[in-house]
Amino acid sequence: MREWWRDAVIYQIYPRSFQDDNGDGIGDLKGITRRLDYVASLGVDAIWLSPFFTSPDKDMGYDVSDYTSVNAIFGTIDDFDALMAKAHDLGLKVIIDQVLSHTSDQHPWFIESRKDKTNPKADWYVWADPQKDGTPPTNWPSVFGGSAWMFDARRRQYYLHNFLVSQPDLNFHNPEVIDALVDAMRFWLERGVDGFRLDTVNYYVHDKKLRDNPASNWDEFPGNPYEAQTHLFSKTQPENIAILKRIRALMNDFEDRMLIGEVGEDGLRQVEVMGQYTSGGDKLHMAYSFAMLSHDHSPDHFRNCISEFLNKAPDGWPCWSFSNHDVQRHVTRWATTPALQNTVARQAINMLVSFPGALGIYQGEELGQIETDIEFHELRDLGYIDFWPDNKGRDGCRTPMVWDANQTHAGFSTGEPWLPVKAPQIARSVSEQEGKSDTVLQAYRAALTFRKDRNELRYGETSFPKLPDPLLAVARRFEGKTLTGVFNLSDTEQAVDLSGGAILAGEKHAALDKSRLTLPAFGFAFVETQDEGSAFA
Structure with missing residues (x-):
């Protein structure tokens, strides 16, 4: 199932x-x-x-x-x-x-961990000694700016925080x-x-x-x-x-x-x-x-x-x-x-x-x-x-x-x-x-x-028919049918020729004249074809 x-x-x-x-x-x-x-x-x-x-x-x-x-x-x-x-x-x-x-630096685990180097949770966070000149243990930066290390005077060590100073990193080696x-x-x-x-x-x-x-x-x-x-x-x-x-x-x-x-x-x-x-x-x-x-x-x-x-x-x-x-x-x-x-x-x-x-x-x-x-x-x-x-x-x-x-x-x-x-x-x-x-x-x-109604979109194999930029085509094939989404990723009109037998399905923001599919700015359409045939001429 x-x-x-x-x-x-x-x-x-x-x-x-x-x-x-x-x-x-x-x-x-x-x-x-x-x-x-x-x-x-x-x-x-x-x-x-x-x-x-x-x-x-x-x-x-x-x-x-x-x-x-x-x-x-x-x-x-x-x-x-x-x-x-x-x-x-x-x-x-x-x-x-x-x-x-x-965690937060207000988590009971960290409050205990930072007390000293011998308490039961001393190794629950990433602690490291300063370098000899007092600088952080590594050059790792925080996502939010500055060093990823914060010095703690009680332990005379740095703790790691990849994000805010108030978010000390847990030690997953423990x-x-x-x-x-x-x-x-x-x-x-x-x-x-x-x-x-x-x-x-x-x-x-x-x-x-x-x-x-x-x-x-x-x-x-x-x-x-x-x-x-x-x-x-x-x-x-x-x-x-x-x-x-x-x-x-x-x-x-x-x-x-x-x-x-x-x-x-x-x-x-x-x-x-x-x-x-x-x-x-x-x-x-x-x-x-x-x-x-x-x-x-x-x-x-x-x-x-x-x-x-x-x-x-x-x-x-x-x-x-x-x-x-x-x-x-x-x-x-x-x-x-x-x-x-x-x-x-x-x-x-x-x-x-x-x-x-x-x-x-x-x-x-x-x-x-x-x-x-x-x-x-x-x-x-x-x-x-x-x-x-x-x-x-x-x-x-x-x-x-x-x-x-x-x-x-x-x-x-x-x-x-x-x-x-x-x-x-x-x-x-x-x-x-x-x-x-x-x-x-x-x-x-x-x-x-x-999407719920079309098995091609839920279960289908995926491929990408090659179309010129700025067009994106996403083909999904399931049990002999192919449903291809065509998307104009630009603010200028684009057009593409469809193959014989291709029909439009579902919602669309495009126009089909005979076999010519015209997509306005940021337009889209879904094209249905039988068997393994391409949607495009």
Whole structure:
């Protein structure tokens, strides 16, 4: 029997920005539960909840101080159980984040670890002596700027933090650490969660010899020094494979559960690591990367991402998405003018459903939501504050969901929202699109229905008919039929000749005159052919 996750559409919910139920301006679990009927109406199969665990929220929940309790701002464990019950009643699987590579510096484990070098948890985090001149142990940088090492006066040692100073890295060379994390994951599995999204999954293990990273090849020094290195030793170590196998063994103790890992690597190396981490049936079930969360919108980029994965991990499994809580929304990244934003949004979901594997949708993208322009005084994301204004951080993609244009704060909260709800976002609210044709919301529902109805898109083999730039063709063949998505990735009209017998299927933003298919700016169409014949003349 085919596993549910292989062609699942996963809808990411960012809890503090989805729906506030108690009026404090921060979204909560009860609010999510109240909106699950809407989520199910989109035609998705699962929800992914970003962290809702106890945390001081220096990194908006990705700095966990208790892995098995609910942050009071989101509600209670009973609220979580009610959310689970409602989701399952609606046929939605529930996937929750697990941030295992690091904790908050307020976690009891770290508080004990930093006391001295002999306490029971002294080796639970990555500690190292300074060099003789007092400088950090290695040249490793933090993703958020500066050194990845912070000196602690009590231990007279440095501790590793790949992200914020307040996010010390756990030591995965210590088996006790792995045991404790596995126990925390078991807690949620026993409550019935259907899967885990593993944050920064390739950051777990560091080089035990603490070797320096080499410089990367750059012509102009990057805006973030992190990009000036090739991270050979600070992440993606061979020992990581054994950790993933241990976690997979835990999952195998439960029926029909799933692991999806976030791989953060450079360029197509991301796709290679995705393949390594999902092959063999004994590690992750699926992986996704930032490969398609970039500004690169070229046919070659999408072809290479998918074909590299299929070639290097024929028994692995991918999950593709265009937006999430860490990157600028894809409509803003890819639309060349504001007038084309909705067109880009419609094309994006149809392109996504043509890809093999599972798919990820980030809350609001089904509305064609665009990046919010955040002023400096409105910032809440501390990670990239030192890079302002060249990098305005992640707040712009994290602003609240817009439900009803006629309600206060677009129906998100009766209180002042933690991030502003601005007019350009309100204009794309659910109320402005629900029940209307020719909207982005309608396009998403239609595309997801089309994917469920077409076995070619769910089960078919994948190939890439060669068309001239800026056209991308994705062919999916199953049981004698081929369905080919054709996408114009530009803001100028393009045309292509179809072969005899080719017909259009499903939604389209194109015109067919005899055998000539004309695609306007960011246009698309699906072309159906029988047997192995090409869709193109």
